[in-house]
Amino acid sequence: MAPTPFEHGLALAWSDGALSRDGAIMLETLQKQLGLSDKERAVQEQSWLSNMSKNDRRSFGDGDQILREWLEGLNDRENLASSARSMGRAALDVGLSKSAWTNAYQFANGLGLGEELASGVWLEKEADKLEGWPAALDPLAIILGLVISVPKTTPIQQAELVEGDAFVLINHADAKSNSLSWMPELIPVMNEKCAWGWKGDSKASTSPPEKDLVYCNSVVLAWIRRLIAMRHQRGESGLEELPEGFQVMPSSAELERDGNNLKISMIVDLGENGLVRPWASVNVDQEITINPAPEGLGANWVKIHDGLANVIVTALETLPKQLLLAAGLQVNCTNISVHEGWITHDLSE
Structure with a gap:
């Protein structure tokens, strides 16, 4: 129940x-x-x-x-109501069992959203196609099975240079700023180097360091969320060795820097035991090293800690390769380092 x-x-x-x-x-x-x-x-x-x-x-x-x-x-009632209707419609599309409906309605009704959820399920009111939901409704999404069943898609954008701050820069004569189908919110921007920036008016809080390949922590975080979402879409657990019955919420991921350490935290749903936000960190200094879990943790907590740490390692190993391929380069990354809010690499042929 x-x-x-x-x-x-x-x-x-x-x-x-x-x-x-x-x-x-x-x-x-x-x-x-x-x-x-x-x-x-x-x-x-x-x-x-x-x-x-x-x-x-x-x-x-x-x-x-x-x-x-x-x-x-929970204070954003209008957005919650609209999202509940869309979640009801999406649940109907992917398949809704009697028990899932009973549990979902009980939870939604407790929030005062039972009628909105029902109207979406029974198509009594017009509901927009579900592209996402407020974090406050994450428990409802888990009950309905939408965390795995509803992938978030965005149409591919044509390559077009726009004005804006750069959050990724590649200093290489042959690099080209192409559209990124795997991260469409990151778009080519005008710069003397090959560069991408976030859609909208996002501003970089610090100046990028002068290195061959430079990308902001926000890009790493977006890539981590995508890696976890892709695991969900494949029907896998969000983290490696995540204990059975636990569920991670990629939209809740946060990334912080402390010296040469990168620390990630993320909400994990423990089922009947509720939600927690565990963390893990890695040291980045020419290479990537996982910092050990705090002493005294139980076996399941160590698995969650190591899973979080491994997702940072995977992100830092795969993201630069993706960026270089998108830029049309066949080069290697070396000497990874952390500089304030940026990750840097040297490039070698």
Whole structure:
């Protein structure tokens, strides 16, 4: 049986193994947002807490932050309603079992979105084709099976140089800025070098270093999300050796730099145990080295840690090759380094 929205909030609040003062306050806010009486809350809380071992360390993430982000996302009612209708339509397209419908409706109804979900399923209201959904509805997407079943596609764009900041630069006489079918939001931009930048008005926060191949952390993050999404589309788990029943959410991935270390964090759905945001890091200094997991973690947590670290390694090994191929180059990358918000390589023939 899928959790109710309040049980989902409980799982987030307790995901670090203890309930903080901020977490308790946010649960009060969630109760009011969901319109639960004290009696209804008590029944759900008692049932959920009775099944939780308070002595087990449940994560090495930040439960309060995840709960806060989820609560903020629930405030966008208009977008949530529209997305719920689209999710209902998409679920019907990919196949919806009776049990999945029951669980999904229970969860959506707890958020006040039951009618919107139903209208999408039964085509009672016009619903846009599903291209994505707010992060607040990630639990509903998992219940409906949409995380795996609905790939996000974007039409291929014609190569056309536009003005904008460069987030990828290749300093090579033969390099050409072609359209990237595998990352269509990254488009060729005007620059004295071969360069790509993000669509829209995205501005680079720091100047790129002078190296042969340079790309911003935001490009690495987008590539990581795509790698995980492609694994989902193939019916594989989002991370290598991810324990059975766990699900990662690529849209939640975040990448930070600390000296020569790159740290990734991502929300992982533990099923009945809720959501957590574990992390892992690698050291980048001429080569890529995985930093060991924190001591004292259980076997499943170590698997998640190593899976996160491996996805950074895979991204840093494959992304430069993709960029060089797109630029029409047959050269090698060496001496990978981190410079503020940028990754750099030397090129050799």
